[in-house]
Amino acid sequence: xxxxxxxxxxxxxxxxxxxxxxxxxxxxxxxxxxxxxxxxxxxxxxxxxxxxxxxxxxxxxxxxxxxxxxxxxxxxxxxxxxxxxxxxxxxxxxxxxxxxxxxxxxxxxxxxxxxxxxxxxxxxxxxxxxxxxxxxxxxxxxxxxxxxxxxxxxxxxxxxxxxxxxxxxxxxxxxxxxxxxxxxxxxxxxxxxxxxxxxxxxxxxxxxxxxxxxxxxxxxxxxxxxxxxxxxxxxxxxxxxxxxxxxxxxxxxxxxxxxxxxxxxxxxxxxxxxxxxxxxxxxxxxxxxxxxxxxxxxxxxxxxxxxxxxxxxxxxxxxxxxxxxxxxxxxxxxxxxxxxxxxxxxxxxxxxxxxxxxxxxxxxxxxxxxxxxxxxxxxxxxxxxxxxxxxxxxxxxxxxxxxxxxxxxxxxxxxxxxxxxxxxxxxxxxxxxxxxxxxxxxxxxxxxxxxxxxxxxxxxxxxxxxxxxxxxxxxxxxxxxxxxxxxxxxxxxx
Amino acid sequence: xxxxxxxxxxxxxxxxxxxxxxxxxxxxxxxxxxxxxxxxxxxxxxxxxxxxxxxxxxxxxxxxxxxxxxxxxxxxxxxxxxxxxxxxxxxxxxxxxxxxxxxxxxxxxxxxxxxxxxxxxxxxxxxxxxxxxxxxxxxxxxxxxxxxxxxxxxxxxxxxxxxxxxxxxxxxxxxxxxxxxxxxxxxxxxxxxxxxxxxxxxxxxxxxxxxxxxxxxxxxxxxxxxxxxxxxxxxxxxxxxxxxxxxxxxxxxxxxxxxxxxxxxxxxxxxxxxxxxxxxxxxxxxxxxxxxxxxxxxxxxxxxxxxxxxxxxxxxxxxxxxxxxxxxxxxxxxxxxx
Numbered sequence: 001x002x003x004x005x006x007x008x009x010x011x012x013x014x015x016x017x018x019x020x021x022x023x024x025x026x027x028x029x030x031x032x033x034x035x036x037x038x039x040x041x042x043x044x045x046x047x048x049x050x051x052x053x054x055x056x057x058x059x060x061x062x063x064x065x066x067x068x069x070x071x072x073x074x075x076x077x078x079x080x081x082x083x084x085x086x087x088x089x090x091x092x093x094x095x096x097x098x099x100x101x102x103x104x105x106x107x108x109x110x111x112x113x114x115x116x117x118x119x120x121x122x123x124x125x126x127x128x129x130x131x132x133x134x135x136x137x138x139x140x141x142x143x144x145x146x147x148x149x150x151x152x153x154x155x156x157x158x159x160x161x162x163x164x165x166x167x168x169x170x171x172x173x174x175x176x177x178x179x180x181x182x183x184x185x186x187x188x189x190x191x192x193x194x195x196x197x198x199x200x201x202x203x204x205x206x207x208x209x210x211x212x213x214x215x216x217x218x219x220x221x222x223x224x225x226x227x228x229x230x231x232x233x234x235x236x237x238x239x240x241x242x243x244x245x246x247x248x249x250x251x252x253x254x255x256x257x258x259x260x261x262x263x264x265x266x267x268x269x270x271x272x273x274x275x276x277x278x279x280x281x282x283x284x285x286x287x288x289x290x291x292x293x294x295x296x297x298x299x300x301x302x303x304x305x306x307x308x309x310x311x312x313x314x315x316x317x318x319x320x321x322x323x324x325x326x327x328x329x330x331x332x333x334x335x336x337x338x339x340x341x342x343x344x345x346x347x348x349x350x351x352x353x354x355x356x357x358x359x360x361x362x363x364x365x366x367x368x369x370x371x372x373x374x375x376x377x378x379x380x381x382x383x384x385x386x387x388x389x390x391x392x393x394x395x396x397x398x399x400x401x402x403x404x405x406x407x408x409x410x411x412x413x414x415x416x417x418x419x420x421x422x423x424x425x426x427x428x429x430x431x432x433x434x435x436x437x438x439x440x441x442x443x444x445x446x447x448x449x450x451x452x453x454x455x456x457x458x459x460x461x462x463x464x465x466x467x468x469x470x471x472x473x474x475x476x477x478x479x480x481x482x483x484x485x486x487x488x489x490x491x492x493x494x
Numbered sequence: 495x496x497x498x499x500x501x502x503x504x505x506x507x508x509x510x511x512x513x514x515x516x517x518x519x520x521x522x523x524x525x526x527x528x529x530x531x532x533x534x535x536x537x538x539x540x541x542x543x544x545x546x547x548x549x550x551x552x553x554x555x556x557x558x559x560x561x562x563x564x565x566x567x568x569x570x571x572x573x574x575x576x577x578x579x580x581x582x583x584x585x586x587x588x589x590x591x592x593x594x595x596x597x598x599x600x601x602x603x604x605x606x607x608x609x610x611x612x613x614x615x616x617x618x619x620x621x622x623x624x625x626x627x628x629x630x631x632x633x634x635x636x637x638x639x640x641x642x643x644x645x646x647x648x649x650x651x652x653x654x655x656x657x658x659x660x661x662x663x664x665x666x667x668x669x670x671x672x673x674x675x676x677x678x679x680x681x682x683x684x685x686x687x688x689x690x691x692x693x694x695x696x697x698x699x700x701x702x703x704x705x706x707x708x709x710x711x712x713x714x715x716x717x718x719x720x721x722x723x724x725x726x727x728x729x730x731x732x733x734x735x736x737x738x739x740x741x742x743x744x745x746x747x748x749x750x751x752x753x754x755x756x757x758x759x760x761x762x763x764x765x766x767x768x769x770x771x772x773x774x775x776x777x778x779x780x781x782x783x784x785x786x787x788x789x790x791x792x793x794x795x796x797x798x799x800x801x802x803x804x805x806x807x808x809x810x811x812x813x814x815x816x817x818x819x820x821x822x823x824x825x826x827x828x829x830x831x832x
Binding site (some may be wrong): 034087161164190238239242244245247248277279285286287289290291292293294295297299326327329330331333334343377381383384387391413441442443444446 | 537570571572573574626630631632633634638639643644646647648676679683684686687756758800801802803804805806807808809810811812
């Protein structure tokens with residue numbers, strides 16, 4: 001459930017409608033999944049009148065000032081939204097824009113002086129709220145496994161699966177150290193640009209960042225020469241083969257089992273400079289970078305030709321980290337699944353803050369991840385139960401049993417918290433559910449190696465017991481015959 | 495009258511042109527959809543290569559596995575994504591006249607042992623239990639990363655097994671065996687936990703087809719070197735080394751794979767035709783009923799190579815601290831004056 005509080009300023013709706021404030025409206029939608037399962041999406045809108053400072057803020061001239069004034073008093077809980085409804089003729093938004101979505105879980109919607117004001121505004125609010133929190137595609141991407149089969153969209157396959165932590169590796173590839181002496185201030189760049197982004201995302205998992213420089217590492221594809229622009233290019237269809245030869249040299253941390261995201265910066269050799277990446281239509285790509293889902297991204301950094309004039313080889317190259325980090329952060333966002341939301345028409349967006357992540361985008365990620373975690377935990381527990389039902393001679397140890405209990409309790413808690421709209425605690429509970437269920441399912445003691453088909457049972461036990469059984473049976477028969485003889489004897493002597 | 499006939503004559507080619515343009519638009523859309531539909535949905539590749547025999551006279555099984563390992567590495571799968579289980583007692587065996595080598599071809603053309611073989615489970619670690627642990631993921635926490643199969647729901651896995659087998663079982667290291675039901679159950683557990691997207695199972699043993707009879711999990715394609723009741727035969731003995739160097743089925747599969755490069759579009763139907771009865775003496779079999787896509791749309795590189803899906807990065811984040819406001823009209827973005 002998404003809690004939305006809707007704040008009405010003085011001239012936004014007709015007066016008699018204003019009399020009805022405050023009240024609450026609930027808007028529900030069901031999304032069907034596989035196996036006759038459904039998910040209910042509820043938006044709880046609490047309507048109220050604007051407080052004085054809010055009226056003041058919303059009558060200011062520009063959006064930035066309004067936001068700074070509104071942001072001061074309270075920090076909103078994760079998962080909740082506040083929508084301000086301003087009057088139809090307000091100049092806060094440009095004239096033809098109906099709504100605006102801000103960087104910190106706030107939005108502004110234009111009001112209307114109409115009899116059905118609440119219904120119309122209610123619909124607009126729902127559109128904005130859906131863009132900021134949950135839509136069908138967000139849930140579809142999270143539950144890609146569990147939805148009916150229509151998975152042919154790259155958006156749904158691109159993001160990483162939810163995990164407790166991630167490793168991010170930045171690598172600088174210098175295939176030609178004789179010509180280029182490349183330096184990059186990766187520590188500073190990470191501290192200034194990447195770390196704030198990761199701190200904003202820290203709720204979603206633990207991140208560890210490392211970097212390396214590889215020399216004499218070439219791409220797997222030979223670039224072709226384009227005489228028209230006297231530059232080299234990599235065609236779009238050869239890009240998939242670029243990654244493999246490099247990957248074996250990248251190395252990965254032996255100790256951690258978290259998924260790894262690799263970001264490579266390639267400085268082409270002197271013989272192949274400048275090097276551009278072409279898209280399908282043959283036009284050079286502006287960012288000169290490409291990414292691969294669930295793996296990472298590669299960017300080609302061309303050395304400024306002016307650097308060659310003055311000095312002799314090797315030329316010292318200082319990498320412009322701002323340009324590089326812009327691309328890498330964009331790729332990181334895409335790989336994490338922070339996709340562009342479906343915006344309602346005529347809606348203004350604010351640019352992401354300097355961290356590169358808007359708070360409601362984080363909320364969207366958390367909603368999707370919580371749902372995904374819950375689904376994974378429930379399927380794991382169900383398949384564990386099925387496994388035990390089928391193979392009856394597996395022994396469940398006590399610690400496995402306690403993990404299962406913990407997982408079930410966490411699933412229930414996460415579902416409750418999601419239903420009541422507490423996103424942060426729901427996410428934590430869902431992560432705990434996944435870890436406990438995985439620990440129970442993957443416990444090494446559950447390995448079943450005890451398959452005994454019936455004919456093998458006979459084949460094993462008959463040679464063992466039959467030779468023993470024969471003298472036993474014979475002696476039993478003998479005893480029986482003798483005892484029968486001893487009963488008959490008294491009759492005979494009589 | 496003349497006017498109407500003139501009109502109709504003009505309209506007909508116009509209508510024809512319109513229909514043609516619509517048709518071409520529709521077909522190009524359908525083509526694109528069809529292309530997307532038939533492409534596999536995987537993002538990474540794994541390979542589990544198992545040789546289940548030990549001792550000098552089973553040289554050919556180790557050579558089989560190492561040759562498949564070489565091909566798979568050549569086509570792009572890195573060592574970190576290959577789990578290689580070998581008894582590994584050939585190269586340094588006292589009976590090996592050419593130490594530190596394992597050859598797969600007569601006249602010692604190809605040393606498949608090479609300098610960069612990375613064996614993950616060697617010698618006595620190749621047991622049924624370890625194999626099942628690798629597949630199902632039930633590994634003790636102290637196992638290093640290179641010994642784990644860290645696949646996810648978007649991985650295509652190639653599983654190759656070779657050794658001595660019989661009707662319904664495969665012998666491991668001359669001391670234990672794995673049955674086809676255990677294997678089918680292990681695959682089902684992998685499916686339950688979504689540890690694979692598609693699985694290709696190749697087995698080169700006697701009566702190999704019995705090992706895939708019992709599979710019941712979806713998205714599995716299986717190939718075997720011989721049917722139930724038939725023996726798989728070895729290819730050629732080498733007089734210098736003194737043992738048979740390879741098995742026939744794997745030999746012809748390797749000849750087939752040598753012509754594949756990472757960009758080739760050869761599909762699985764060609765792999766099914768490899769090694770007909772005239773060359774192999776046994777009848778290779780395959781099973782595709784559990785597989786969702788049509789084999790002629792499945793590329794060889796979907797399993798043997800590692801062709802990544804890539805997308806061009808078209809947007810960047812601006813790291814300057816101005817707060818410009820973007821406008822959305824449909825899906826295009828325009829920057830307003832900050």
